[in-house]
Amino acid sequence: xxxxxxxxxxxxxxxxxxxxxxxxxxxxxxxxxxxxxxxxxxxxxxxxxxxxxxxxxxxxxxxxxxxxxxxx
Amino acid sequence: xxxxxxxxxxxxxxxxxxxxxxxxxxxxxxxxxxxxxxxxxxxxxxxxxxxxxxxxxxxxxxxxxxxxxxxxxxxxxxxxxxxxxxxxxxxxxxxxxxxxxxxxxxxxxxxxxxxxxxxxxxxxxxxxxxxxxxxxxxxxxxxxxxxxxxxxxxxxxxxxxxxxxxxxxxxxxxxxxxxxxxxxxxxxxxxxxxxxxx
Numbered sequence: 001x002x003x004x005x006x007x008x009x010x011x012x013x014x015x016x017x018x019x020x021x022x023x024x025x026x027x028x029x030x031x032x033x034x035x036x037x038x039x040x041x042x043x044x045x046x047x048x049x050x051x052x053x054x055x056x057x058x059x060x061x062x063x064x065x066x067x068x069x070x071x072x
Numbered sequence: 073x074x075x076x077x078x079x080x081x082x083x084x085x086x087x088x089x090x091x092x093x094x095x096x097x098x099x100x101x102x103x104x105x106x107x108x109x110x111x112x113x114x115x116x117x118x119x120x121x122x123x124x125x126x127x128x129x130x131x132x133x134x135x136x137x138x139x140x141x142x143x144x145x146x147x148x149x150x151x152x153x154x155x156x157x158x159x160x161x162x163x164x165x166x167x168x169x170x171x172x173x174x175x176x177x178x179x180x181x182x183x184x185x186x187x188x189x190x191x192x193x194x195x196x197x198x199x200x201x202x203x204x205x206x207x208x209x210x211x212x213x214x215x216x217x218x219x220x221x222x223x224x225x226x227x228x229x230x231x232x233x234x235x236x237x238x239x240x241x242x243x244x245x246x247x248x249x250x251x252x253x254x255x256x257x258x259x260x261x262x263x264x265x266x267x268x269x270x
Contacts, residue, residue: 004142004176004178004251004253004256005178005179005250007251008144008178008179008250008251009178009179011144012249016249018144019143019144019145019146019147020143020144020145020251021141021142021143021144021145021149022141022142022143023139023140023141023152024139024140025138025139025140025255025257025258028142038149040145040147040149043147046148046189046196046197046198047147047148047187047198048147048148048149048150048189048196048198048242049145049147049148049149051149
C-alpha cells in the first residue's frame with residue numbers, strides 16, 4: 001500500500017483538502033488509473049458524496065502528481 | 073335422555089347426535105378453540121394451541137467483494153461491497169452481516185467510518201442514524217503504514233418491500249488528512265443478507 005500512501009501525500013502537497021475516490025485493485029501509478037478517479041463536487045441529502053470523473057482542481061494533473069510521487 | 077337403538081350396520085351421526093366434550097383421557101384434544109396462526113403442540117399428556125414461532129430464515133444471500141476502494145472523501149462514498157435481496161414479504165426483516173478486510177489508512181491519525189445504504193427502485197436511503205453510522209472506527213499509528221485491519225458489524229433492517237433491494241457499504245475518511253482503503257491488496261470482504269420472516 002506504499003503507492004496509495006505516496007499518491008495521497010502527492011495530492012496533499014499539490015492542494016490540501018482535495019477529496020477523491022479510486023475503485024479497483026490496480027496501483028495508482030499510471031495516467032490510465034488517474035483518469036478513473038472520482039472527484040467530490042458536493043454532498044447529497046444522505047450525506048453521500050456527489051462525484052465526477054472530471055477533476056475540478058486545476059492544480060492537479062497526472063503529470064504534477066507523478067512528479068510529486070517521484071520525490072517521495 | 074333419549075336413547076336410540078341402532079340396528080345392524082347402522083352408525084351414529086356425530087354431527088347431530090352427540091353433545092359434551094370428549095375427555096383427553098378418552099382421546100379428546102383438550103382444545104376449546106384455536107386462533108389464526110396457532111399450531112398444535114403436544115405436551116406429553118395433552119395437546120394445546122400455541123402461537124406460531126416467528127423468526128425463521130427464508131433466504132441467505134452472499135455478497136461482498138475483493139475489489140478495493142480508496143478515498144480521501146470526508147463524506148460517504150460507495151465501496152464495491154454490495155448485496156442484493158428480494159424479500160418475500162413486506163413484514164420481513166433483513167439481517168445484514170458485514171465482515172470487512174484489508175482496511176488501510178494512509179496517514180497517522182486518519183480514521184475510517186462506515187454507513188449502510190439501502191437502494192430500492194433507484195431510490196437510495198441511509199438506513200443508519202447519525203449515532204449508528206460510526207460502526208467501524210480505526211486508526212493506524214505512524215510506522216505501521218502497511219498494517220491492515222479487519223472489522224465487522226451487523227444491522228437489522230425493515231425494508232417493508234418485496235422489491236429487489238440492494239445494500240451498499242459506504243466508507244469515508246472520518247478524521248485526519250490521509251486516505252482510507254477497504255479491501256486493500258484485493259483482500260475480500262463479505263456482506264451477507266438474510267431474510268427473517270415475521
